[in-house]
Amino acid sequence: xxxxxxxxxxxxxxxxxxxxxxxxxxxxxxxxxxxxxxxxxxxxxxxxxxxxxxxxxxxxxxxxxxxxxxxxxxxxxxxxxxxxxxxxxxxxxxxxxxxxxxxxxxxxxxxxxxxxxxxxxxxxxxxxxxxxxxxxxxxxxxxxxxxxxxxxxxxxxxxxxxxxxxxxxxxxxxxxxxxxxxxxxxxxxxxxxxxxxxxxxxxxxxxxxxxxxxxxxxxxxxxxxxxxxxxxxxxxxxxxxxxxxxxxxxxxxxxxxxxxxxxxxxxxxxxxxxxxxxxxxxxxxxxxxxxxxxxxxxxxxxxxxxxxxxxxxxxxxxxxxxxxxxxxxxxxxxxxxx
Amino acid sequence: xxxxxxxxxxxxxxxxxxxxxxxxxxxxxxxxxxxxxxxxxxxxxxxxxxxxxxxxxxxxxxxxxxxxxxxxxxxxxxxxxxxxxxxxxxxxxxxxxxxxxxxxxxxxxxxxxxxxxxxxxxxxxxxxxxxxxxxxxxxxxxxxxxxxxxxxxxxxxxxxxxxxxxxxxxxxxxxxxxxxxxxxxxxxxxxxxxxxxxxxxxxxxxxxxxxxxxxxxxxxxxxxxxxxxxxxxxxxxxxxxxxxxxxxxxxxxxxxxxxxxxxxxxxxxxxxxxxxxxxxxxxxxxxxxxxxxxxxxxxxxxxxxxxxxxxxxxxxxxxxxxxxxxxxxxxxxxxxxxxxxxxxxxxxxxxxxxxx
Ligand SMILES: [Zn+2]
Numbered sequence: 001x002x003x004x005x006x007x008x009x010x011x012x013x014x015x016x017x018x019x020x021x022x023x024x025x026x027x028x029x030x031x032x033x034x035x036x037x038x039x040x041x042x043x044x045x046x047x048x049x050x051x052x053x054x055x056x057x058x059x060x061x062x063x064x065x066x067x068x069x070x071x072x073x074x075x076x077x078x079x080x081x082x083x084x085x086x087x088x089x090x091x092x093x094x095x096x097x098x099x100x101x102x103x104x105x106x107x108x109x110x111x112x113x114x115x116x117x118x119x120x121x122x123x124x125x126x127x128x129x130x131x132x133x134x135x136x137x138x139x140x141x142x143x144x145x146x147x148x149x150x151x152x153x154x155x156x157x158x159x160x161x162x163x164x165x166x167x168x169x170x171x172x173x174x175x176x177x178x179x180x181x182x183x184x185x186x187x188x189x190x191x192x193x194x195x196x197x198x199x200x201x202x203x204x205x206x207x208x209x210x211x212x213x214x215x216x217x218x219x220x221x222x223x224x225x226x227x228x229x230x231x232x233x234x235x236x237x238x239x240x241x242x243x244x245x246x247x248x249x250x251x252x253x254x255x256x257x258x259x260x261x262x263x264x265x266x267x268x269x270x271x272x273x274x275x276x277x278x279x280x281x282x283x284x285x286x287x288x289x290x291x292x293x294x295x296x297x298x299x300x301x302x303x304x305x306x307x308x309x310x311x312x313x314x315x316x317x318x319x320x321x322x323x324x325x326x327x328x329x330x331x332x333x334x335x336x337x338x
Numbered sequence: 339x340x341x342x343x344x345x346x347x348x349x350x351x352x353x354x355x356x357x358x359x360x361x362x363x364x365x366x367x368x369x370x371x372x373x374x375x376x377x378x379x380x381x382x383x384x385x386x387x388x389x390x391x392x393x394x395x396x397x398x399x400x401x402x403x404x405x406x407x408x409x410x411x412x413x414x415x416x417x418x419x420x421x422x423x424x425x426x427x428x429x430x431x432x433x434x435x436x437x438x439x440x441x442x443x444x445x446x447x448x449x450x451x452x453x454x455x456x457x458x459x460x461x462x463x464x465x466x467x468x469x470x471x472x473x474x475x476x477x478x479x480x481x482x483x484x485x486x487x488x489x490x491x492x493x494x495x496x497x498x499x500x501x502x503x504x505x506x507x508x509x510x511x512x513x514x515x516x517x518x519x520x521x522x523x524x525x526x527x528x529x530x531x532x533x534x535x536x537x538x539x540x541x542x543x544x545x546x547x548x549x550x551x552x553x554x555x556x557x558x559x560x561x562x563x564x565x566x567x568x569x570x571x572x573x574x575x576x577x578x579x580x581x582x583x584x585x586x587x588x589x590x591x592x593x594x595x596x597x598x599x600x601x602x603x604x605x606x607x608x609x610x611x612x613x614x615x616x617x618x619x620x621x622x623x624x625x626x627x628x629x630x631x632x633x634x635x636x637x638x639x640x641x642x643x644x645x646x647x648x649x650x651x652x653x654x655x656x657x658x659x660x661x662x663x664x665x666x667x668x669x670x671x672x673x674x675x676x677x678x679x680x681x682x683x684x685x686x687x688x689x690x691x692x693x694x
Contacts, residue, residue: 006493016442023449033448073448091447098540099446117400280441280456281500319442 002296002303006269006334007064009185009246010141011314012056013323014070015283018049030091033073036082046071049120054126056155057136060327063334064139064183064308067123073101075314076143076187077151079174080104081113089153095193095225097278097317099159104152110170110320116142117177124179136254137182144221145171145207146196161203168207172214183224184217185246189224191232192248201232205239212241218306220244220271224313226252227260228280234264244303246271249291250312258298269294269305273312274333275326280318282325288333309334340610341355341556343646346564347612349529350415350482357678359644361635362415363671364614366568367486367532367592368427368654369408369661371421371426374402375495379425384589398423399474406479408664412430413671416484419475419655427488427534428496429453430467437461449667456498457508475528484530485523485566490516490551491544494538503560506547513554520555524563532590533568539572556585566590566614567655570653590614592652595621600639605641613642616652617673618666623650623658625665631673640692644681649674 014022025042026032038046053068072078075094080086081101085108091100124138133233143151145168154163170290186208196204212219221242228236228247236245245267247257274291275283309330315323342412351360378397379521381389424430439458443451449606468485475483490512494505502508520531533555537547556565569577570592587624589609594616595649604613615638618626624633625643638647649670655663680686687693 013445019443019449019451023451027451028449030448093540094447096541098446098537181596278498279500280498316445317443 002234003306004334005063005141005306005308006330007062007183007308007310008057008315008330009187009220009310010066010069010074011072011316012053012068012070013316013318013320014049014191015320018045018070021045028329030088030102033072033088033219034078034082036113042118043290050119050122051126052196054130055308056124056324056327057187058133060131060324061335062327063136064124065133065136066126066139066141066185067119067326069119069141071119074104074117075099075101075316076147076189077101077104079143079171079332080106080111080148080152083110083113084108085110085156086152093111093246095189099317101151101218105155106152107155109156110140110166110309112173112177114174114177116140116174119178119181120181121277124181134278138180139183139185140175140181141176141185141187142171142174142211142213143192144186145211147188147190149191149207150194153303161200164207168210175214178215180289181215181217182214184212184219186211186219186221187315188221188223191223191236192225192228192252195229196232201235204232204310208236209239209241213323218243218269220246220269220308222246222247222271222273222310224251224273227254227256230260230263237264237267242267244269244271244308246310248312249295250276258295261299266299266301266304269307271308271310272317273310275311275329277311277313277315277326278317280322282322283329285332285336286322288329289336292333292337339583340584341563341565341585343564343612345561346529346587347645349489349562350564352415352481356675357682359678359681361644361678362418362648363673363674364414364472364484364648364650365409365418365651365667366620366652366654367383367418367534368422368424368656368660369405369418369422370656370660371420371422372660374403375422393678401473403473403478406475409667410479410481412664412667413675414481414667417475417479418483418486419471421486421654423471426452428493429455431488431493432497434464434467435461435512436464437501454497456500457494457502458499458500461508461511461515466522467519468683469522472523472528473526473607482530483528484532485528486532486534487516487519489533489535489548489567490555491535491548495537509551513551516555517557517559520559520563524559529562530564530566532568534568536570538569538577542572542576545577549580549584552584552586564588568614568653570616571595574600578603579607582607584611586611586613588612588648590616590650591647592616592620592636593637594619594652598634598642601637601640609641612646612648613638614648614650617649618651618670620651620653620655621657623662625662625669628669628673628676629668634676635673635677636686636691639686639688644678653685
């Protein structure tokens with residue numbers, strides 16, 4: 001029987017109090033954004049934010065708990081923008097949103113950083129110490145190598161393929177330093193918004209597999225902003241080393257996604273982007289549950305190992321109260337299905 | 339189809355205008371708030387303070403007087419109050435329109451947030467949004483007052499849409515409300531309305547939605563009312579020549595920031611509305627010299643003849659230090675009057691405006 005897992009890929013909105021304290025401590029300008037060597041006062045604020053994120057997830061009853069990525073000023077570009085071999089350029093648009101991040105210009109070898117591992121370690125400690133955490137386990141979040149390379153500017157490595165491979169090696173090194181985790185989410189929105197050129201699909205899937213191979217955890221390759229192209233979808237199922245491909249059932253044309261799974265099969269597990277990470281309207285758990293059953297019924301398979309119930313994007317787009325409501329909706333939907 | 343800018347432009351020409359040529363000078367809208375006004379905005383939120391809502395209104399009135407005068411002093415042909423009463427361009431209107439709800443700030447970038455509202459039911463017109471503001475500014479000003487209004491496309495797409503099957507439908511409902519507001523403003527005497535649509539720059543493929551929204555906004559509005567559209571920080575080639583079909587009198591662009599690289603876009607096919615050209619940068623904290631601004635104005639003459647050229651800063655000036663903002667306006671007006679004189683004397687050849 002398919003196990004239903006309520007989870008999110010992270011990147012939560014800061015609580016309102018932290019929006020204020022951190023903007024006072026850090027400032028509003030480009031030069032004030034996180035560099036990865038923040039001082040003690042700022043570290044303390046983020047520690048509190050992390051604890052609140054873990055509590056939010058346990059309160060909601062999610063099956064996987066993420067660190068929440070409160071420090072990721074540059075969204076999924078964060079692992080590069082805090083890296084020593086990266087210079088941050090201008091502020092550039094984050095996908096098709098009214099959001100911006102610093103352009104990471106990679107100017108030297110991407111050696112080991114450990115920034116994300118430290119965060120995850122702290123989240124793991126919080127989870128281990130928390131009451132009522134018995135049913136929840138730790139999930140890690142990283143950008144996928146294709147999207148991270150897409151969001152960055154390469155001023156050091158050879159061509160695009162070299163750069164994707166280098167970013168993948170870097171991310172694999174980071175994963176190797178992670179504490180034990182049950183699931184690894186690799187966020188790959190660029191696979192939809194700016195897919196690899198015809199014939200270059202395997203470069204992207206090889207890069208993803210490099211990162212996926214660095215962990216024993218279940219790997220979810222989460223896509224966003226609509227359906228994947230069919231050829232790329234087929235490559236991802238076969239070659240990316242993903243236990244689950246994450247599919248956006250909110251944005252774009254759902255029928256295209258159904259067509260992909262019917263035509264090309266699916267990974268052993270699936271992640272379904274079911275609640276809208278970019279709209280304050282909170283979905284009813286019953287509706288979410290129905291969508292899960294509907295989608296599973298479209299797929300010509302006996303069943304999946306797991307179906308992850310997730311939002312279709314990161315949740316930082318939302319006001320804090322609605323982000324919490326979305327966590328609740330996901331956990332409640334998984335309950336409905338049990 | 340373009341409206342009839344010839345029918346409304348002359349009313350903004352001052353009686354004592356010194357030159358034959360007349361390039362209409364204006365601003366996009368927002369202006370740096372005096373520090374004390376920001377303090378006053380905070381103070382009214384403080385429960386321990388005796389400073390109350392009526393004190394804040396007085397402070398807003400004072401600030402509007404001050405900034406309107408500052409615009410007049412700079413010599414502008416048409417003025418605004420610097421949007422002293424407005425907090426943010428979506429929030430201000432969402433606060434006044436039934437159907438919107440606020441849940442809290444969301445991230446734009448870094449620690450910059452915006453109180454992005456949610457549309458939770460059909461939008462409806464409640465009380466006037468800007469009529470009081472316009473009447474006040476009109477009273478204190480000796481020059482015609484322009485009224486900037488955030489456009490329905492931006493009001494729709496920079497909100498969460500919980501209530502409408504598509505945001506496009508929300509935009510059209512909002513456009514009907516903007517039309518109602520414009521009618522009230524016109525009744526109160528307004529003759530110069532500017533619709534601000536910065537959201538169009540991020541999704542230029544939606545230009546037809548903005549066009550349909552504009553049709554609704556200008557429905558029943560006489561041709562003696564000048565309707566401008568301001569769009570900034572985008573790739574204009576993606577909405578040109580489509581904007582030639584918009585029912586507007588004037589299209590206001592930000593091009594100084596990009597050093598006029600996009601000017602050729604507007605030369606073919608022929609530009610139909612009047613062109614309102616940004617000639618000073620809204621995001622550099624140095625005042626451009628009169629000479630430099632004159633060169634910028636000449637760029638506009640490549641697109642339209644003098645009688646169809648309006649001159650303004652690239653965008654709202656609110657992020658600049660106040661003395662810099664003032665300096666930019668003052669030099670801009672000086673540059674315009676000098677260019678007009680040079681057109682009159684033939685020193686500038688309008689058929690070959692870059693030639694010295
Ligand atoms: Zn603007």
